[in-house]
Amino acid sequence: MSSGKSQALLVLWLVLSAGVRAAEFGSEIPLDLAKALIEIPHTGEVYFYDEPPPTFPEVTVPSHFSFVGGIEMARAGLVRIVLKSQHSLNEGIKLLTASLQEDGYVLVPKMPTPRRGFVADAAESVVQDLCNDDMGALMIRVLSRGGPDIFYSISGSRTTVDASGNTCGDRVRRRNGYVDSMNQRMNSGIRAELPIMLMPLEEGSASTGLIVGSRSSGGDDYYEISSQLKSSRSASYIHDHITDQLIDQEWEQVQELNEQESNWRTTVENRLLFGELVIRKVDEETLNLYFRISENDGLIIEESRLRYSPRRI
Numbered sequence: 001m002s003s004g005k006s007q008a009l010l011v012l013w014l015v016l017s018a019g020v021r022a023a024e025f026g027s028e029i030p031l032d033l034a035k036a037l038i039e040i041p042h043t044g045e046v047y048f049y050d051e052p053p054p055t056f057p058e059v060t061v062p063s064h065f066s067f068v069g070g071i072e073m074a075r076a077g078l079v080r081i082v083l084k085s086q087h088s089l090n091e092g093i094k095l096l097t098a099s100l101q102e103d104g105y106v107l108v109p110k111m112p113t114p115r116r117g118f119v120a121d122a123a124e125s126v127v128q129d130l131c132n133d134d135m136g137a138l139m140i141r142v143l144s145r146g147g148p149d150i151f152y153s154i155s156g157s158r159t160t161v162d163a164s165g166n167t168c169g170d171r172v173r174r175r176n177g178y179v180d181s182m183n184q185r186m187n188s189g190i191r192a193e194l195p196i197m198l199m200p201l202e203e204g205s206a207s208t209g210l211i212v213g214s215r216s217s218g219g220d221d222y223y224e225i226s227s228q229l230k231s232s233r234s235a236s237y238i239h240d241h242i243t244d245q246l247i248d249q250e251w252e253q254v255q256e257l258n259e260q261e262s263n264w265r266t267t268v269e270n271r272l273l274f275g276e277l278v279i280r281k282v283d284e285e286t287l288n289l290y291f292r293i294s295e296n297d298g299l300i301i302e303e304s305r306l307r308y309s310p311r312r313i
Contacts, residue, residue: 080154110129213228229287
């Protein structure tokens with residue numbers, strides 16, 4: 001891959017005239033349009049590259065990831081590369097993070113946030129921070145979850161000491177000191193082991209279905225949650241979509257009762273946990289999504305408060 005500014009490639013211009021149908025751009029777009037697509041205000045020169053920009057920290061692009069391009073905005077202090085892959089979201093993040101760790105970067109622990117339940121907020125961001133005392137800092141952000149390709153933006157800086165005078169090692173040690181205690185306060189108990197699911201895009205749309213309500217209950221050895229999803233997708237389609245994510249999060253299917261209901265298990269720190277997944281159609285546009293996590297294998301517990309209650313909230 002040869003380096004250099006790809007401004008020379010961005011030379012297609014749309015000629016508009018009365019009665020002429022608008023032409024669709026191909027793989028090259030005008031520079032000003034590319035600038036407008038950048039999500040932060042830009043001043044000064046913007047440079048596009050067909051390999052990591054010269055000021056980007058040294059990294060290895062892992063196999064099975066394609067390099068899309070690089071961006072440098074010197075005045076804004078932004079330097080970035082974009083990669084894509086056909087891995088699932090969780091697998092892609094794992095592989096990309098592992099590759100950067102092999103390059104010598106250290107993963108900065110995330111500050112814990114309360115687990116919101118079985119179904120993730122559609123706007124939930126996926127971000128990983130890494131750093132190295134000699135090479136600088138990186139931030140991975142997922143740009144798109146729609147299939148078949150997932151795009152990853154990696155912002156980089158060769159600055160090794162932050163504005164507070166802390167090195168990478170300082171930040172990691174300080175963060176580690178907070179994580180355990182905060183996890184104990186906010187995410188203790190079996191609820192913390194709930195898998196987090198992302199809903200599929202609606203057919204012909206760039207948006208997912210809408211979660212309109214959730215209820216939950218639990219005790220020391222189980223936790224169950226029921227959510228209402230506004231979607232045109234079928235119950236079996238949602239079940240298959242969630243099944244793929246459970247497998248990706250290292251759950252094992254032990255029984256498929258039908259196209260909408262299945263039983264699962266996983267091991268967390270030598271503790272065997274069981275899961276029960278049930279998807280039910282409430283009406284033409286509403287699905288009830290139920291998941292129960294338990295420390296015993298009596299998966300279907302008849303006294304469940306939520307399992308047979310598809311009532312909308």
